Amino acid sequence: MKIVTAIIKPFKLDEVRDALTTIGVHGLTVTEVKGYGRQKGHTEIYRGAEYAVSFLPKLKIEVAIPVELTDKTIEAITNTARTGQIGDGKIFVAPIERAVRIRTGEKDEDAL
């Protein structure tokens, strides 16, 4: 199994979720994160003080999938999360060795 982690722009969540559902991925976990990268932040001014805001709000999506879905998953995310503008985010794929569904105790691919 793999865990695909994608950092995306927040307003793309619903689209990505739908695309994943279409290819048969029915579970995912989302975290609000702050991203630092090439995309430039903005400057905020509070009375006398200026702050360069370099961390931008992003969403991190984590999807555990069977190995064979990896390409499809990457493709689904890439296609829907892309705006073509800097800051669209990244996808990382890492291995996972075991998975368990807490409710039933089902294991590995059955648990996804």
Added chain:
Amino acid sequence: MKIVTAIIKPFKLDEVRDALTTIGVHGLTVTEVKGYGRQKGHTEIYRGAEYAVSFLPKLKIEVAIPVELTDKTIEAITNTARTGQIGDGKIFVAPIERAVRIRTGEKDEDAL
């Protein structure tokens, strides 16, 4: 070493933490996340507009452990986080190669 990631229902945190302590795991990191899965969300109505809320609040627990604790850890989490109802969550196990305790520079299993 392994990193065990568990998605659980928020109100189960204290129980899970206690169970882990019992088996000798003395550190963990918790993140508030939103989960999408089989568990159905609810509908929210704001004046004229209805929203299907499909992302539900969950907690993600990450525990880095020595390999030999893996089974015990999974068991401890499964036992305490289970309510038997849909949405209880998942456990994923992935390898980690190195660990460092920032304060002391201790490495790997000493760092956990």
Added chain:
Amino acid sequence: MKIVTAIIKPFKLDEVRDALTTIGVHGLTVTEVKGYGRQKGHTEIYRGAEYAVSFLPKLKIEVAIPVELTDKTIEAITNTARTGQIGDGKIFVAPIERAVRIRTGEKDEDAL
């Protein structure tokens, strides 16, 4: 490629970020988390009720890097995030197999 995950004290973020930039890491993702470990929390009292707060606010930094930067990255984080006091946090290193830049579709090390 590796993904380096560091749990640090929140006020160390800017320093760590700068150190990483210096060694050539130009992207990272930050999550607000709660940490449980040796560092003792405090007690909060709300009228009659006392709560032992055992989860402390931490930041989780995730950096995807080419393998050769691993040591430098660990070093950079360790040096800047260290206060020498309990609760400074941990660094975990895990493998990642693939990386994609959503905007361009660039792959692996080009995507970082």
Added chain:
Amino acid sequence: MSLRLQRSFSRTCVFAGTSLFALGAAPAFAGNAPVPNPGDTAWLLISSALVLMMSIPGLALFYGGLVRTKNMASILTQTFAIVALVGVLWTLYGYSLAFGDGGSLNAYIGGLGKAFLKGVGVDATAPTFTPGHVVPELAYFVFQMTFAMITPALIIGAFAERMKFSAVFAFITAWVTLIYFPIAHWVWAVADPNVIVDAATELAAATTDAAKQAAQAKIDAATASVGWIAGGLAPWMKGVGALDFAGGTVVHINAGIAGLAGALIVGKRIGYGKEALPPHSLTLSMVGASLLWVGWFGFNAGSNLEANGTTALAFVNTMVATAGAALSWLVTEWAVKGKPSLLGLISGAVAGLVAVTPASGFAGPIGSLVLGFVVSPICLFFVSKVKNTFGYDDALDVFGVHCIGGVTGALATGILVSPDLGGVGITDYTAIGENYAGKYEMLAQMIAQATAVGATLLYSGIGSAILYKVVDLVIGLRPAPDQEREGLDISDHGERAYNL
């Protein structure tokens, strides 16, 4: 603020000969100028403070809670800036345009005679609705200022989350000048009751024909020199002025229709109908609604200008209509959608407040309670069914609650004022003491009410549309899509409402 003066004025010409001679014992006010009572002054000033509180923080929070986090600072800034902007414009020329003497154009606009508060010193007084009573004119000036502040602030809810701050700023400057000040004059520029009573007394005492004619001429002059809606001056109104105690037409219908025009012209928010656009803090909206309720007593009961029994009536009406409407929305939603919601509850309260505004000094408490019960289902129907059917993005339901609630209230006022329904009837300053209540005629009154409603809808609707278009041409209404997505807080103001 009441229109109840107008109705009988032009009739005075007809009935004067018969009814006015009963007035011999009435006090003559000419000569010895009345002095403000501290209780009335205190009431009018605290009412002004309450109405300011309605705008900031009341309305700002009510609206702000309903937008997404990324547009919170935008809503707050727009509301607060409008308050400041209109405060300045009102002082410079707004008060004069609305309540000055417009000379030959007085039916339509008040002129510039009081611009820069010329002649409005510390001792100047303004009449109330009770002959022989006055308040410091500065208090009246500032009370009315707070109305001019909140009305344009109401509009912004309709196009929330998607209009540039610069555009809002420009639009509102034009709007208050060209739409609000004139309409306020049409509806609220009334005659000084003291003048009427004095002239009526003179008429009653007149023994020669010349004296009678002179006195009658004074009455005629006073009743003619009013806003056209107030005076019932349109041919079909036949002298029956519309009743609008505290601003159903001038404030709510006016702002509501201007909001709808804006929502239509600026277009829908990105993601409208697709993404969830939930309120970021119902907590704040609830606080806002509560402060609106509390402040609205200043709005409605303050509009009586004095602190007397009618003030208590307006206060009670405001209370019971609001309680009734909040309950009614809650129960309707509970029955129809299965759950009673907080947002529904507070929307109902606001709908009740809006509806009772024109009626507050005219209806009886039970009439107001019924009005409250009735208005909520109507507004609920508009904000859910009608809006969804037509698909306009009236973001915070300014049209659905303020315009529709305002129309409901304005028309209901024509009915509930009826003494048969517990209302206070029509005041006739020329025949105080006489039983005038019987003079209420529902048809005539409803024509007047409908005229006020229609004139406001048309003038404000069309006028606002033109102003939006002009602003769009000159500086553009809408931010770039990316800016809208990032939120107006960052793009317009360079700051965020929260850094938690």
Added chain:
Amino acid sequence: MSLRLQRSFSRTCVFAGTSLFALGAAPAFAGNAPVPNPGDTAWLLISSALVLMMSIPGLALFYGGLVRTKNMASILTQTFAIVALVGVLWTLYGYSLAFGDGGSLNAYIGGLGKAFLKGVGVDATAPTFTPGHVVPELAYFVFQMTFAMITPALIIGAFAERMKFSAVFAFITAWVTLIYFPIAHWVWAVADPNVIVDAATELAAATTDAAKQAAQAKIDAATASVGWIAGGLAPWMKGVGALDFAGGTVVHINAGIAGLAGALIVGKRIGYGKEALPPHSLTLSMVGASLLWVGWFGFNAGSNLEANGTTALAFVNTMVATAGAALSWLVTEWAVKGKPSLLGLISGAVAGLVAVTPASGFAGPIGSLVLGFVVSPICLFFVSKVKNTFGYDDALDVFGVHCIGGVTGALATGILVSPDLGGVGITDYTAIGENYAGKYEMLAQMIAQATAVGATLLYSGIGSAILYKVVDLVIGLRPAPDQEREGLDISDHGERAYNL
């Protein structure tokens, strides 16, 4: 709202022959009806607005900040809905039951003569506590309405986070009708001082025995036709009425004991004693406490009905007792627990407000300050030690603060009213001008105070318990455990307080 009228009434029968003849010079009020003073009317109306502000947003925020995020909309909805609901019920029949004339049952209930505001028109007046002064009855009606609104809203804090909205709605409807309206009548249905003064004047002027008897009969009738607690009508009270200036018994003990009954019957929250249940926003609780303080001036000083020196006294007492109690809780906690907390500070303020409520128009400022110092440690002891010992889940400490603070204040009032302690003593309308202060007797007064406290505790405690049980049987009090865990916001109202 004051009971100070009652005490001397029935004594009048005894002393009349001797003491009343000194009254010859007193003005007779019969005949020329007094007219409301605008200053008094303004004060009573603004006080009403302040008391509404205490409920929404004041109490809603104070309570709301103390619950967990998932139950925030629930608390806000319950508070706001209770305000709306009681506003309607008060208009329909509540005012009549509480302040109407109950005929032969008048010692217990006010009857339905004023239902639907029958006879309460724009010109109707209600007496104040100064003979010869009146206020518009509509203002009195709406002022008292705001008391009826907030009292049941206080209760919900005790069973917060775990009672279904439908159950709360049903319970409160029954509770105000069967518990609040009667108790308000018992304690606050008093005689018109004008009637007493007129009759006393008549008595003083009477030369024949028949005339004397007739006058005395008028006094007797007036003093007998009151609530039983107000009139000291219970045998052991011997005509000494309890003193409750602004609602220590009617409002705070009443709500506090009803809350405790609810907390016990509905049971503890899931996780109580095990999980952390920390306040989700002390910020909002602090805002709520502040608005309670500000609004409470309307509650206490407004209860004087007029704006005079006693009003200023009640205002000052409210200020100093609250400051003293806030400081006292802070310092006690600092000493005992090591840290001075914000929650303690604002809890102390509320405890001080509660305690001074019955005393506010009777005690002197220094007495009130001492009362403030004393009440906080008592309440702190209850909310920490006693609650933990007995293990009931009075979620927001309605019993610990409102009931215990109310009892403290109600009993203290009997002492602090003493002129020896800077209090105002007992007013005797039959002997104005005479030095009546000496007539205060501590023991008799304390019996009266204890009777009021005991009667409220028993009637409200038992009555509320029965009502909870009935509601539980009919629709069930408690949501399913899963719903409680998810939070009442979603399960009851289908919405969340925040979407940040």
Added chain:
Amino acid sequence: MSLRLQRSFSRTCVFAGTSLFALGAAPAFAGNAPVPNPGDTAWLLISSALVLMMSIPGLALFYGGLVRTKNMASILTQTFAIVALVGVLWTLYGYSLAFGDGGSLNAYIGGLGKAFLKGVGVDATAPTFTPGHVVPELAYFVFQMTFAMITPALIIGAFAERMKFSAVFAFITAWVTLIYFPIAHWVWAVADPNVIVDAATELAAATTDAAKQAAQAKIDAATASVGWIAGGLAPWMKGVGALDFAGGTVVHINAGIAGLAGALIVGKRIGYGKEALPPHSLTLSMVGASLLWVGWFGFNAGSNLEANGTTALAFVNTMVATAGAALSWLVTEWAVKGKPSLLGLISGAVAGLVAVTPASGFAGPIGSLVLGFVVSPICLFFVSKVKNTFGYDDALDVFGVHCIGGVTGALATGILVSPDLGGVGITDYTAIGENYAGKYEMLAQMIAQATAVGATLLYSGIGSAILYKVVDLVIGLRPAPDQEREGLDISDHGERAYNL
């Protein structure tokens, strides 16, 4: 609170012989004690409630929103605790020190004659600024209490996020006692106008030289027994007292300079200039600023003590200066920094409120509007350029807004009071009815204003610095760095403002 009494008093000695004989018709007030008007009492009491609302929740939210989340409970606790603490101290001895009779030291301090409210009963009255008018002294006492509460609370913004609660508590206790109460006495301890008018009447009626001298002696005594700044008693002031209607010097300059001293002595926050220290909730700051605006009407217009035309003037001035200043900051920032910010807008509003405070009862509306326009760029310059240049960490810009705005307003008052600029001129109670406006001399008045400003800056600046040092020595001002990093909420109070 006004100083306008003073100016002409000592001049009376000079002009008395000629100008006072015109007074024959003036009413003599000796003998028949004036009775408070309910309207005035209501106004003063509601004003007191408004000023309390300025502190809590107004200022607490305005400040609280600007700090980081981890110090929110700290700010709220400090503000609320100061209110409670000062409420108690004011009752025990503060009122007496500020407004009591200090005997031979009366130019500097008021003595302890009214400690524990001795002699201030329910019937005691205090004079207003209109001869023949009084208010209940308890109302005056509590109105002034709210000023004493908010002033020290203003200070804490300067050293926010880095001073221990215990240190704040100790410092404020000393500060109000040794700095505030004296300065309030210097500036606001004025003569009873009734005494002046009576003596002037007596003087006018006096036929013998002895009688004239006796009357003149009364006037001299009254005008000499005042605070030294109020009376213009410093040699160079030549009897021209400074004008400070509602507290430009006593409140804002005083708190502002004390804040600067604190910021300098306690040092910069950890991370200042390096880390981002953004406001955690501009939403709350906006709510705070709005409530400050609303409450400030009580502060300024309440300072007139009565509800009359001058009250309306002070109200209007407060409104227009604030609107002007908010707009002016917005526009300046828009022009200079490219974006109009919410924080700038509300900072401008507060700057306007501060600046108009001393001028509110003296200037005309257009003068106040101009003052508003002018003050914002000045303050903006201080909070951005000056602060950054000198590098002090005045965390919430107490110096930049309150001190600088206060100085601007205090000096401007000396100009805008001029009748030529629409101001009200200088009141001379000894020659009512005479055209006294011409007696305004700008240079003399500006010397008086500058004296008040300078005396406050020096006494408060140096005195505060000493007190900080003493507190630092005894208990330490600053928490350990780790505690500061964790936030004062946890380290001082053991709780967090939010648990979302």
